[in-house]
Amino acid sequence: MGWSLIRVWTLLVYLFMFLPIAVVVLLAFNANQFGSFPMTGLSLRWFDELFQNEAILRALRTSLTLGALTALISTTLGVLASLALVRYDIPFRNTISTILIAPILVPEVVLAVALLLFLQFLGIHKSFTLLLFGHVIFTLPFVILVVQARLVGIRRDVEEAAMSLGASPIQTFFTITLPLLTPAVAAGGLFAFTISFDDITDTLFWKPGGVETVPTQIFAMLRNSISPEINALGTLMILITAGLPLIGLAISRKLAMRRDRAG
Amino acid sequence: MSAVTLSNISKQFGSFTAVEPMSLDIPEGQFVTLLGPSGCGKTTTLRMIAGLLDPTGGEITIKGRRVNDLPIHKRNLGIVFQNYALFPHKTIADNVGFGLRYRNVSKEDAARRVREALELVQLPHVADRYPSALSGGQQQRIALARAIVIEPDVLLLDEPLSALDANLREDMRVELKKIQHRIGVTSIFVTHDQAEALAMSDQIVVMSDGRVEQVGPPEEVYNAPASEFVANFLGASNILPGQCTGRQNGTVVMDTPLFGTVPVPAEKAPNVPGAGAAKLVLRAEKLQLVPKGQADPDQISAEAVVETVDYQGQAVRYFVCSGDTQLQAINMIDTRPFAEGDSVSIQFRPRDCAALPGA
Ligand SMILES: Nc1ncnc2c1ncn2[C@@H]1O[C@H](COP(=O)(O)OP(=O)(O)OP(=O)(O)O)[C@@H](O)[C@H]1O
Numbered sequence A: 001m002g003w004s005l006i007r008v009w010t011l012l013v014y015l016f017m018f019l020p021i022a023v024v025v026l027l028a029f030n031a032n033q034f035g036s037f038p039m040t041g042l043s044l045r046w047f048d049e050l051f052q053n054e055a056i057l058r059a060l061r062t063s064l065t066l067g068a069l070t071a072l073i074s075t076t077l078g079v080l081a082s083l084a085l086v087r088y089d090i091p092f093r094n095t096i097s098t099i100l101i102a103p104i105l106v107p108e109v110v111l112a113v114a115l116l117l118f119l120q121f122l123g124i125h126k127s128f129t130l131l132l133f134g135h136v137i138f139t140l141p142f143v144i145l146v147v148q149a150r151l152v153g154i155r156r157d158v159e160e161a162a163m164s165l166g167a168s169p170i171q172t173f174f175t176i177t178l179p180l181l182t183p184a185v186a187a188g189g190l191f192a193f194t195i196s197f198d199d200i201t202d203t204l205f206w207k208p209g210g211v212e213t214v215p216t217q218i219f220a221m222l223r224n225s226i227s228p229e230i231n232a233l234g235t236l237m238i239l240i241t242a243g244l245p246l247i248g249l250a251i252s253r254k255l256a257m258r259r260d261r262a263g
Numbered sequence B: 001m002s003a004v005t006l007s008n009i010s011k012q013f014g015s016f017t018a019v020e021p022m023s024l025d026i027p028e029g030q031f032v033t034l035l036g037p038s039g040c041g042k043t044t045t046l047r048m049i050a051g052l053l054d055p056t057g058g059e060i061t062i063k064g065r066r067v068n069d070l071p072i073h074k075r076n077l078g079i080v081f082q083n084y085a086l087f088p089h090k091t092i093a094d095n096v097g098f099g100l101r102y103r104n105v106s107k108e109d110a111a112r113r114v115r116e117a118l119e120l121v122q123l124p125h126v127a128d129r130y131p132s133a134l135s136g137g138q139q140q141r142i143a144l145a146r147a148i149v150i151e152p153d154v155l156l157l158d159e160p161l162s163a164l165d166a167n168l169r170e171d172m173r174v175e176l177k178k179i180q181h182r183i184g185v186t187s188i189f190v191t192h193d194q195a196e197a198l199a200m201s202d203q204i205v206v207m208s209d210g211r212v213e214q215v216g217p218p219e220e221v222y223n224a225p226a227s228e229f230v231a232n233f234l235g236a237s238n239i240l241p242g243q244c245t246g247r248q249n250g251t252v253v254m255d256t257p258l259f260g261t262v263p264v265p266a267e268k269a270p271n272v273p274g275a276g277a278a279k280l281v282l283r284a285e286k287l288q289l290v291p292k293g294q295a296d297p298d299q300i301s302a303e304a305v306v307e308t309v310d311y312q313g314q315a316v317r318y319f320v321c322s323g324d325t326q327l328q329a330i331n332m333i334d335t336r337p338f339a340e341g342d343s344v345s346i347q348f349r350p351r352d353c354a355a356l357p358g359a
C-alpha cells in the first residue's frame, strides 16, 4: 500500500517536471497558428520559419560560438589549474582551490551584478569578449571538479615510468596524462558548453547591446507574444543540450568497448 | 668500473632526516638489495638514484658521470614499480616499446626488440592486449620487459614482488634473478623481505632509520651481523651479554654467564675489542634442543625448560628458559616436538656464533 503510494507520487513528480517540456516539443509540430491545444495537425512549418528568421539564426550562431569558445577556454584553463592543484606543491593550494570553485556557490545574480559593477568600476565597456570571459568564470569550476577527480585517480608512478623511459615532462603529459584524462576533459567541455548555451541570468547582465543568445532571444520574443516559433526553438535547444552529452557518452562507450574487445 | 656510486648522499624532509649521509659503490652487473623495515629510507634512496628526488647533500654518479643535475628522463634507467605502473591506454607492445620511441631506433629494430623482450619474460602472445587483460604477475613481467628493452645502465626495482601472492612471488623471484643474470644489468632492488634479499642479492645493504647498518654479501650479513639490529632483522637471534677475555687461535674468547667460555671465530667478531664488554649472537636456528642430559659433549650446552612451542610444520620455534634468560630456538623436526614444561638440554657449536662489541 505504502509503496504504491510512493510510486504514484514519483510518477506525479516526473509528470510535473517533464510534462511542460513534452508540451513544448509537441506544440512545436502543431500546424495551428496559435501555440496552443487542440492541435490541428502535424507540420514542420515553425521550424521552417525559424530558419527564415534572421534574428534567431544570428542568436543561434552567437550561442554556438559562445558555447564552443567557452568550452575550449574553460577546459584548457581547467586542465592546467587541476594539474597545478593536484600535481604540484603550490603554496595556498586550498585557498586557490576554494576561490576557483566559489562561482558555483555564489548565487548567479550576485555573481552577475558583481562582475558588472567591477567592469563599470574599471571603466570597461561590455563586449562579446567580456561575455565570454564571464561564461568562462562560471563554467570553470565544473571543469575543474571533473578533471581534478579524474587526475587524482591517475597514479603518479605511471607518469614517472614514462619519464624514466626517456619522455620529458611535456612529452609525458601529451602521451600519458592527457590521453588518460580525455574522458574527464570531454565531460568538462560538454558541461561548459551546455551551461554556457543554457545560461540566461548572467548573459542578460553581461551581453553588450545588440548581441542576443538563444535564451535572451527567446526571452525578448516572449515579451511580445507567444509565437509557436518559440516552441520550435525550445525543441531545438533541448535537442542540443540533451543530445550533445548523449552523443559524447555514446562515443566514449564505443571507445571503451573497442579497448575491451582488443583486450 | 663502478656502475653506480653514492657519495654521502642524504635526504631531509624539512627537519626530518629520511636518509643520513650514505656511501655505496655498486660494481657493474651486480644485484644489490636495499633491505630494511618500513620507513627506513629505502624508497627515498632509490628515488634519489632515479632522479625523482633531489638529494639534500652528496653526489650520485652513474657509469662515472655525475647525475645530480640530470633529470630522470636523461638518466637511462629502467624502473620497475611495486604496482606495475603500466600505461592502461596502450597495448602491451606499445607499453614495452615506449622507451624506444625516445631513442634512435628504427621501426623494424624496435619491433624486433619488443618481441625479444616479450620472449624473455615468456609472454610473447600478449602483445596486442591491454594491461587490464593481464594478471598481476603477467603485468609485472611486462613492466620488467618495458624497463629492460631500453638497455638501461641501471635497473631499479622498488618492491616489485610485494603486490603478488606468496607462491607467485617465489616463482617470480627466481625468474627475475635469472633474467637479471642473463642480461647482466646492474640492479638495485628494494625489499623489506629478508628471504628475498638473501636469495637474490650479490650484496645486501641493510638499513634502519635512515642509516646503513651493514653492507655485504648475503652469507656475511647473515652469519656475521655487524649490529644487533642486523642480527635480529635477518632471522631471529639470541643476544647474550658477556665479556671478551682475549684472542686465541683465530678465535675471540667470550665469557658468558649462561654458557661459560665460548670461542667465537675471529672473522665473525671483527669489531670486538681485545678485552671488555661484548655480546654473543646466537642464531635461533643454531640453538638445538635435545632431551635432558643427552647434550653432545663437543658442543656448548646448558639446561633449560620449554616455555612456548610454536609448531610450524617442518620446523618448530621454541621459547625456552635457562635460569632467568629466555632464549629462542628454531629446530627442524622429524618426530614429535618437545612439549611445554619439558626439561631439556640446549646446545650449539661455538663456530656458529658471532660476537658484537658493547654491553
Ligand atoms: N615526501 C615526503 N615528505 C616527508 N616525509 C617523507 C616523504 N617521503 C618519505 N618520507 C619519510 O621518510 C621516511 C623514509 O621513507 P621511505 O619511503 O624511503 O621508506 P621505505 O624504507 O621505502 O619504507 P616502505 O618499506 O614502507 O616502503 C619515512 O619515515 C617517510 O615517512
Ligand SMILES: [Mg+2]
Residues within 6 Å of the ligand: B042, B043, B044
Ligand atoms: Mg618504500
